[in-house]
Amino acid sequence: MSNARKIALVIGWGSVKCAAALGVLRVLHRAGIQIDLLVGGGGGSIYAGLAALGHTADEIVEMNARLWTREVTEQPNRLAPLQLLFPRQFKAREFFYLRGDRLVNQRLQAAFGERTFADCTIPLFITATDYLTGEQVTLTDGPLWEAVRASIALPLVFAPVRRGGRLLADGYLSDPLPVGVAMREGAQIILALGFESTPILPLDTFGKFVFHIQSVMTDNLLKASYSFHNMAHHAEVLPIFPDFERPIHQFDTQAVPHIIEVGERAGEKILPALQRLLEGG
Amino acid sequence: MSAPAKQRVALVIGAGGLKCAAALGTWRRLVEAGIAIDLVVGCSGGAIFGALAALGFEPEQAAKTAMKLWLGDVTKRVNYAALGRASLPGLLKFNERFGIFKDTRLRIGFEAAYGKFTMFEQTRIPFHVVTTDLHTGKPVVLNRGRVAEAVRASASVPVVFEPVLLNGRMLMDGAISNPLPVDVAVREGADLIIAVAFETPRQPDVRTAGAYALQMFANITNQLLAYQFAAANLMHHAEIVTIAPHFEQNISFNDVARIPFIIEQGALAAEPHLDYLKRLLG
Numbered sequence: 001m002s003n004a005r006k007i008a009l010v011i012g013w014g015s016v017k018c019a020a021a022l023g024v025l026r027v028l029h030r031a032g033i034q035i036d037l038l039v040g041g042g043g044g045s046i047y048a049g050l051a052a053l054g055h056t057a058d059e060i061v062e063m064n065a066r067l068w069t070r071e072v073t074e075q076p077n078r079l080a081p082l083q084l085l086f087p088r089q090f091k092a093r094e095f096f097y098l099r100g101d102r103l104v105n106q107r108l109q110a111a112f113g114e115r116t117f118a119d120c121t122i123p124l125f126i127t128a129t130d131y132l133t134g135e136q137v138t139l140t141d142g143p144l145w146e147a148v149r150a151s152i153a154l155p156l157v158f159a160p161v162r163r164g165g166r167l168l169a170d171g172y173l174s175d176p177l178p179v180g181v182a183m184r185e186g187a188q189i190i191l192a193l194g195f196e197s198t199p200i201l202p203l204d205t206f207g208k209f210v211f212h213i214q215s216v217m218t219d220n221l222l223k224a225s226y227s228f229h230n231m232a233h234h235a236e237v238l239p240i241f242p243d244f245e246r247p248i249h250q251f252d253t254q255a256v257p258h259i260i261e262v263g264e265r266a267g268e269k270i271l272p273a274l275q276r277l278l279e280g281g
Numbered sequence: 282m283s284a285p286a287k288q289r290v291a292l293v294i295g296a297g298g299l300k301c302a303a304a305l306g307t308w309r310r311l312v313e314a315g316i317a318i319d320l321v322v323g324c325s326g327g328a329i330f331g332a333l334a335a336l337g338f339e340p341e342q343a344a345k346t347a348m349k350l351w352l353g354d355v356t357k358r359v360n361y362a363a364l365g366r367a368s369l370p371g372l373l374k375f376n377e378r379f380g381i382f383k384d385t386r387l388r389i390g391f392e393a394a395y396g397k398f399t400m401f402e403q404t405r406i407p408f409h410v411v412t413t414d415l416h417t418g419k420p421v422v423l424n425r426g427r428v429a430e431a432v433r434a435s436a437s438v439p440v441v442f443e444p445v446l447l448n449g450r451m452l453m454d455g456a457i458s459n460p461l462p463v464d465v466a467v468r469e470g471a472d473l474i475i476a477v478a479f480e481t482p483r484q485p486d487v488r489t490a491g492a493y494a495l496q497m498f499a500n501i502t503n504q505l506l507a508y509q510f511a512a513a514n515l516m517h518h519a520e521i522v523t524i525a526p527h528f529e530q531n532i533s534f535n536d537v538a539r540i541p542f543i544i545e546q547g548a549l550a551a552e553p554h555l556d557y558l559k560r561l562l563g
Contacts, residue, residue, distance in 0.1 A: 091489060096490035129500060134483065156490065173500045199416075209379055216413065217502065217505060220457070221508065224509040224512055227512045
C-alpha cells in the first residue's frame with residue numbers, strides 16, 4: 001500500500017557508519033511504514049540498493065556480515081608506494097589508489113548478482129560524483145553492483161569507475177547527504193540519515209592530517225548542502241544524525257552491531273514525528 | 282558621491298590564492314564609480330589583498346604594494362624538518378603544524394606591507410578575516426589583534442603552509458570552512474554585498490596521487506562554495522552581487538609578475554555590474 005505522502009529515505013556518506021540505516025529500516029518495518037523512494041550516496045548506496053531490491057532489514061544485516069568485512073579495505077595496491085615515492089617513473093596507468101578493488105567487486109557482485117535498477121521494487125537513486133567536473137551524477141540504470149561500486153569509490157582508497165564517458169567517484173564529493181535528489185523526485189517526507197566525520201585527533205601522522213582536513217571540508221559541505229535544501233524546498237525533512245557515543249573509525253567493521261543498534265534508537269526517536277506527519281496526510 | 286548612510290556596502294573577497302589580487306581591480310573600479318566600501322571581509326588569498334583595501338591604501342598604491350607583498354619565492358624554501366616528520370612520524374614526531382614550505386618569506390611580506398604591529402582597530406575600513414579552527418573545523422572570524430598575523434593564519438593553505446596558533450586556537454585556511462564568506466558581511470549588517478568569487482581550478486590530468494588529491498579538494502571546495510552561497514542567498518535579504526573574474530590559464534602561487542594582469546581582470550569583471558550598483562545606491 002502506498003502512502004498518501006511520498007516518503008523517501010536518504011542514506012548519506014559515512015563509511016561503516018552507514019549500517020545505521022539497517023536500524024532505521026528495522027524501526028520502519030516494525031511500525032509498518034513503507035518507503036516510496038530510496039536514495040544512497042557513498043556507503044549509504046549499499047543499503048539503499050539492498051533495501052530497494054525488497055530485502056528486509058534483518059536479511060540485509062545478514063548479507064552485510066558477508067559483504068563488508070575487514071579484508072575488503074585491506075587489499076593493498078602493491079604499486080601504490082612506488083607511485084607515491086616516484087611519481088614520474090611510476091605514473092599510474094589511470095589513477096592512483098591505495099586499495100585493490102578485486103575483493104570489493106566480488107563481494108558487491110555476490111550481494112547484488114546481475115540485478116539492475118529495473119529489478120528494484122522501490123525506486124532507487126544512487127549518487128556519484130563526476131571526478132573531472134565535480135558534478136553530482138544520479139545513477140538510475142544498469143547493474144546495481146556497478147552503481148554502488150562507483151558511489152563508494154573513496155578518493156585515493158578505491159579507483160574511480162569509468163561509465164558513460166564519465167569518471168565516477170564517491171558521491172560525498174558533491175553532496176554527503178543527497179536530500180536534493182529525493183526532493184527532485186517529488187518526495188514529500190524525507191528521512192535524512194547523515195553522518196559527521198569522526199575526529200581522529202591528535203593529528204600525529206601526515207595521513208591523519210590530510211584525512212582530517214578532508215573531513216572538515218566534508219562536514220562543512222554536509223551542513224551547507226543540508227541547510228540549502230531545507231530552505232529551498234517544501235518537503236518535510238526529518239534529520240537523523242545518530243550519536244554513536246564513541247569514535248567509529250572509517251573501516252571499523254567490528255562496530256557494525258553497535259552501529260545498527262544506535263541507528264535503531266535514532267529511528268525510534270523520529271518515529272512519533274513521522275507518524276504524526278503521516279496521520280496529518 | 283558616496284553611498285547614503287543607511288546602505289552598508291561590503292566587499293567580500295573569497296579564497297583563490299594569487300587570483301584574489303583581482304579584487305584590487307574590482308575595488309579600483311568601485312572607487313572610481315564613487316561606491317564607498319563600509320566593510321571588507323576576506324578569506325585566504327582574499328584576506329591578503331583585501332587587507333590593502335581595508336588599510337586605506339589608494340588603489341594605485343595597493344596595486345604596487347601587492348607586487349612587493351607577495352614575494353615570488355614563497356614556495357621555494359622547503360621545510361625539510363617538516364617533511365622529515367611527515368615521512369618518519371614515529372621517529373621524528375609528526376605534529377599538526379605541518380607545511381611543506383617555510384613561512385618566513387610570507388610573514389616578512391605581510392609585515393612589510395601592512396606594518397608589523399598594525400592592529401585591526403587601525404584599519405580605515407572595518408576588516409574581517411576568515412580562518413578555520415583546525416580542531417573543530419568551524420570558521421573563526423578575526424577582527425582583533427594584529428592584521429599580519431590574522432592574514433597569515435587565513436593563508437595557511439593545507440599541507441603548503443603550517444597552521445598558526447593564535448589565542449589558544451590552531452587556525453588555518455578559511456577556505457576549508459567558508460571559502461566565500463558572504464554570511465560574515467550579512468552578520469555585520471551589510472545591505473549590499475559585492476562578492477568577488479573564485480573557483481578552485483580542476484586538474485586536467487589526475488594520474489598522479491598528488492593531482493588526484495588536489496582534484497578531490499577542488500571538487501569539495503567548489504561544492505562547498507556553491508552550497509554555502511546558495512544558502513546565504515536564500516537565508517538573507519541583503520542584496521548580493523557576485524563578480525567572478527575570469528582566467529584562461531591557471532595562476533600559481535608564484536605568478537607574481539602577472540599581478541598587474543590579474544588586477545585588470547578584476548577591473549574588467551566589475552564593469553558589467555557598475556551601473557546596477559550605482560542604481561541600487563541611488
